[in-house]
Amino acid sequence: MYSEDSTADTEAAARIETALPLSFMIHQLSLKLAAQARAVIARHGDLTLPHWRVIRVIGMEAADGSTAIRKVLDFDKSQFSKTVNQLQARGLVAIADHPTDKRQFRLSLTPAGRDALDQLRPALDARQAFLMQALTPEEQAVIRSALVKLGQAAEITDFPTGKTP
Amino acid sequence: MYSEDSTADTEAAARIETALPLSFMIHQLSLKLAAQARAVIARHGDLTLPHWRVIRVIGMEAADGSTAIRKVLDFDKSQFSKTVNQLQARGLVAIADHPTDKRQFRLSLTPAGRDALDQLRPALDARQAFLMQALTPEEQAVIRSALVKLGQAAEITDFPTGKTP
DNA sequence: ACGATAAGGTTGACATCTCCACCTCATTGA
DNA sequence: TCAATGAGGTGGAGATGTCAACCTTATCGT
Numbered sequence: 001m002y003s004e005d006s007t008a009d010t011e012a013a014a015r016i017e018t019a020l021p022l023s024f025m026i027h028q029l030s031l032k033l034a035a036q037a038r039a040v041i042a043r044h045g046d047l048t049l050p051h052w053r054v055i056r057v058i059g060m061e062a063a064d065g066s067t068a069i070r071k072v073l074d075f076d077k078s079q080f081s082k083t084v085n086q087l088q089a090r091g092l093v094a095i096a097d098h099p100t101d102k103r104q105f106r107l108s109l110t111p112a113g114r115d116a117l118d119q120l121r122p123a124l125d126a127r128q129a130f131l132m133q134a135l136t137p138e139e140q141a142v143i144r145s146a147l148v149k150l151g152q153a154a155e156i157t158d159f160p161t162g163k164t165p
Numbered sequence: 166m167y168s169e170d171s172t173a174d175t176e177a178a179a180r181i182e183t184a185l186p187l188s189f190m191i192h193q194l195s196l197k198l199a200a201q202a203r204a205v206i207a208r209h210g211d212l213t214l215p216h217w218r219v220i221r222v223i224g225m226e227a228a229d230g231s232t233a234i235r236k237v238l239d240f241d242k243s244q245f246s247k248t249v250n251q252l253q254a255r256g257l258v259a260i261a262d263h264p265t266d267k268r269q270f271r272l273s274l275t276p277a278g279r280d281a282l283d284q285l286r287p288a289l290d291a292r293q294a295f296l297m298q299a300l301t302p303e304e305q306a307v308i309r310s311a312l313v314k315l316g317q318a319a320e321i322t323d324f325p326t327g328k329t330p
Numbered sequence: 331a332c333g334a335t336a337a338g339g340t341t342g343a344c345a346t347c348t349c350c351a352c353c354t355c356a357t358t359g360a
Numbered sequence: 361t362c363a364a365t366g367a368g369g370t371g372g373a374g375a376t377g378t379c380a381a382c383c384t385t386a387t388c389g390t
Contacts, residue, residue: 021289022309024218024221024238026195029191031377032319033188036319036322049346074196074197076349077369078350080369081370082370101367102356131319142303144187146308157205159291214375241378243378246340246341250340266385267338268384
């Protein structure tokens with residue numbers, strides 16, 4: 001049996017990777033993490049990735065307004081609407097009227113939804129710990145603030161450049 | 166005029182965000198960076214984001230085998246196939262036989278492809294510089310290695326956990 | 331040599347994400 | 361009070377990403 005990859009191409013890829021822009025690296029990391037999360041979820045339950053994300057945040061019980069939850073996840077409002085309605089149809093999430101804003105809802109987990117969360121959370125928390133463990137203490141200390149700063153910088157579309165029309 | 170967001174929900178979102186798993190943060194950052202890149206590309210050309218990524222790497226001229234380029238980008242081979250064929254149809258990329266492997270191709274930019282690259286690269290390089298500038302020197306020093314390590318950790322699907330069946 | 335195994339590419343089905351138009355409700359300011 | 365503006369949610373179209381089946385070609389072990 002030969003190696004997992006054809007070595008020459010993989011080496012060439014590794015060489016180039018060190019010169020790639022940060023945005024490429026983050027995109028690729030995001031794809032890998034999504035694939036890993038799907039693999040874990042598939043082993044311990046049958047949720048899709050966006051379903052899991054929504055349930056995870058509702059389960060934190062730090063907010064219940066639909067808008068607050070949607071903004072935490074940075075979901076597109078269209079996709080969020082569809083995902084939440086699918087979760088309601090599957091009986092995992094309950095939708096109630098919002099006390100002060102008639103446009104939005106209050107979201108909460110049904111008992112079945114909490115079961116799904118409890119079933120998946122240990123594995124995904126272990127994964128989270130595993131990811132952090134892969135970093136040095138110094139990297140662990142700065143990674144979150146770095147990602148937050150990049151997120152803020154990513155929201156600016158007219159940054160300093162000599163060519164913006 | 167009132168503020169950009171309804172403040173209460175946004176504040177709640179910000180409060181929760183600090184407790185989100187790393188994988189959520191990276192996913193959201195990736196979405197924001199993609200949106201920013203699309204905005205910049207739309208101002209300076211008419212490529213799609215995957216088209217741009219492929220052209221950017223071919224233009225580095227560090228490799229020309231289709232497999233090497235595909236692995237650098239970590240594209241799914243299906244998506245890569247479709248994207249490259251679209252680029253060829255638009256006359257931006259040339260496809261030639263690979264010298265030693267009849268399964269793959271050699272990829273290169275046509276003059277039109279190089280024009281597209283030259284037209285977009287200044288703006289996107291400026292963006293890259295802007296992103297790095299948002300980080301402290303310490304963060305700049307460790308961010309790449311941290312992302313690489315996370316990428317490696319993300320490729321492992323059976324990490325230590327007490328519940329894997 | 332030669333069969334077994336696996337990589338590379340293509341295709342089609344499907345999931346996820348983005349964008350736009352539309353409607354309702356909330357907030358602002360005159 | 362009320363018109364203007366903007367936020368929240370829905371639905372649909374299209375882009376992007378994922379996955380599985382298939383064929384061809386390359387590599388491995390015998």
